[in-house]
Amino acid sequence: MSPAMAIVKDQSKANDDVLDSQYQKGVKHLCENGINKVPRKYIWPDSDRPNAADHKQPLLHVTMPNLNLPIIDFSQLLGPNRSQVLKSLSIACEQYGFFQVVNHGITNDVINNMIDVSTRFFALPFEERSKYMSSDMTAPVRYGTSFNQNKDSVFCWRDFLKLMCHPLSEHLPHWPSSPTDWRTLAVSYAKETKFLFMRIVEAILESLGVWGATMNGGGGGNDDEFLKPFEDGSQLMVVNYYPACPEPDLTLGMPPHSDYGFLTLLLQDEVQGLQIQHQDKWVTVQPIPNSFVVNVGDHLEIFSNGRYKSVLHRVLVNSVKSRISVASLHSLPLESIIRPLPALVDKANPRRYKDTDFSSFLGYISSCEPKRKNFLESRKLMI
Ligand SMILES: O=C(O)CCC(=O)C(=O)O
Ligand SMILES: [Fe+2]
Numbered sequence: 461m462s463p464a465m466a467i468v469k470d471q472s473k474a475n476d477d478v479l480d481s482q483y484q485k486g487v488k489h490l491c492e493n494g495i496n497k498v499p500r501k502y503i504w505p506d507s508d509r510p511n512a513a514d515h516k517q518p519l520l521h522v523t524m525p526n527l528n529l530p531i532i533d534f535s536q537l538l539g540p541n542r543s544q545v546l547k548s549l550s551i552a553c554e555q556y557g558f559f560q561v562v563n564h565g566i567t568n569d570v571i572n573n574m575i576d577v578s579t580r581f582f583a584l585p586f587e588e589r590s591k592y593m594s595s596d597m598t599a600p601v602r603y604g605t606s607f608n609q610n611k612d613s614v615f616c617w618r619d620f621l622k623l624m625c626h627p628l629s630e631h632l633p634h635w636p637s638s639p640t641d642w643r644t645l646a647v648s649y650a651k652e653t654k655f656l657f658m659r660i661v662e663a664i665l666e667s668l669g670v671w672g673a674t675m676n677g678g679g680g681g682n683d684d685e686f687l688k689p690f691e692d693g694s695q696l697m698v699v700n701y702y703p704a705c706p707e708p709d710l711t712l713g714m715p716p717h718s719d720y721g722f723l724t725l726l727l728q729d730e731v732q733g734l735q736i737q738h739q740d741k742w743v744t745v746q747p748i749p750n751s752f753v754v755n756v757g758d759h760l761e762i763f764s765n766g767r768y769k770s771v772l773h774r775v776l777v778n779s780v781k782s783r784i785s786v787a788s789l790h791s792l793p794l795e796s797i798i799r800p801l802p803a804l805v806d807k808a809n810p811r812r813y814k815d816t817d818f819s820s821f822l823g824y825i826s827s828c829e830p831k832r833k834n835f836l837e838s839r840k841l842m843i
Contacts, residue, residue, distance in 0.1 A: 484609060487618065488701060495706060502614065502615050502617055503710045504614055504712055508715070509709060509710060509712075510709055529559055529560045530548060530551065531559065531561075532545060532549055532552065532561050532754075533562055546663060546666055553756050553764075553767075553768035555769075557768070557771030561725075561751060562751045564751075566652045566656060574727065577639055577642055577645045577646065580639045581636060581699070591636075597822065600630075600631040600635075601621070601634045601636065602620075603619070607714065607717070616712055616715060617703065617711045618775070619701045620699060620701065621636070621698070622696060622699075623650075623696070625788075626654075649697075650697055653752075653788040658690060658691060660754060664768075668764055670803050670804070671686055689793060693790055693791050694791045694792075696721075696789045700714070700783075700786070701784055702782060702785075703777075704780055704781055707779075708776065712774060712776065713733055715774055716772045716774045718835075719755060720789075720821055721757040721759055721789045724788065724789050725790070726755070726788075727752060727786045728747050730749065731782075732744055732746065733778070733783050735773060735774050735776060756768045756770050757770050757791070758836045758839075759791060762813040763798060765801065765804040765811065770836055791818075795817070797816070798817065799813070800812065811843075812843060821835060
């Protein structure tokens with residue numbers, strides 16, 4: 461290489477490094493500096509873009525009308541219609557991996573306050589938000605960008621704040637102290653979603669026939685011991701912020717992924733963006749005000765021995781409005797071994813998954829880009 465070429469190469473490497481350090485600061489920061497094009501770092505390969513044709517799954521790019529997810533009226537679970545609602549829940553978990561919960565008992569105030577305080581958090585100056593940046597995946601509070609900013613070769617159009625919620629007294633002192641009402645409002649939201657999660661778990665276990673009023677012994681029983689691991693399990697709250705994007709067809713807010721964990725309770729504002737894979741097509745979930753989108757995570761798929769499905773989903777962005785969502789991800793305790801429930805394994809339904817635990821998952825995500833459903837795939841047994 462000639463000396464002149466070497467200098468040009470050095471300069472362009474130096475430029476890339478400067479740009480990379482800018483991108484590490486997040487999309488909100490990038491947008492605040494005024495851009496009218498999506499930088500190369502955020503441009504996804506043709507085949508992964510929102511409207512891409514997929515030759516293996518030709519229907520994937522067909523534009524579908526918005527999907528009305530199965531709706532579970534939570535208040536009905538407590539009345540005479542419980543068994544019908546449990547049937548609908550079971551169909552939703554088998555066929556969609558997703559459902560929306562209405563009349564869940566969490567007040568509009570708690571919900572609106574959470575969206576409002578999250579909006580105010582992301583409106584803080586970068587210097588304030590960046591206090592919580594950390595590359596340590598186990599930090600109790602982590603502000604960051606993209607999906608896994610230490611590994612991603614192409615970045616997502618998303619910033620996030622992740623908060624560990626269990627045990628609360630241990631983590632709370634690390635939570636943001638600004639906005640000043642952040643802790644009060646986010647604690648109240650975290651507690652209410654945990655309570656709702658527990659009631660949904662009871663319904664799910666009952667729908668699988670392993671817990672509930674009608675059970676006497678057998679798979680689980682109606683005792684607290686069976687529920688204790690869920691009560692003691694981890695809760696991670698992820699506040700996602702997707703700024704409006706000048707060229708939304710070139711990028712993704714979040715790539716296709718399934719959620720690690722048992723169940724996710726997702727609150728979204730009125731801006732649509734979430735898509736799920738349903739019958740080999742990407743379909744947009746129509747937001748319903750004050751409802752929760754609930755989805756089956758990898759652990760529940762394993763736990764139910766494949767009966768309930770942990771489904772791929774992704775997030776699209778748009779050129780007009782920023783979007784906020786709050787995902788509350790619930791898992792069994794980090795030290796638990798996750799395996800199919802013995803009551804759901806028999807000759808007709810042989811065990812479909814290997815044992816898994818949190819450390820095997822951490823090992824997996826730190827060794828690759830967790831874009832697709834590879835982790836769950838890696839736990840499947842050949843039968
Ligand atoms: O923002 C959304 O709608 C989805 C977020 C999500 O999938 C996640 O946080 O795992
Ligand atoms: Fe997700």
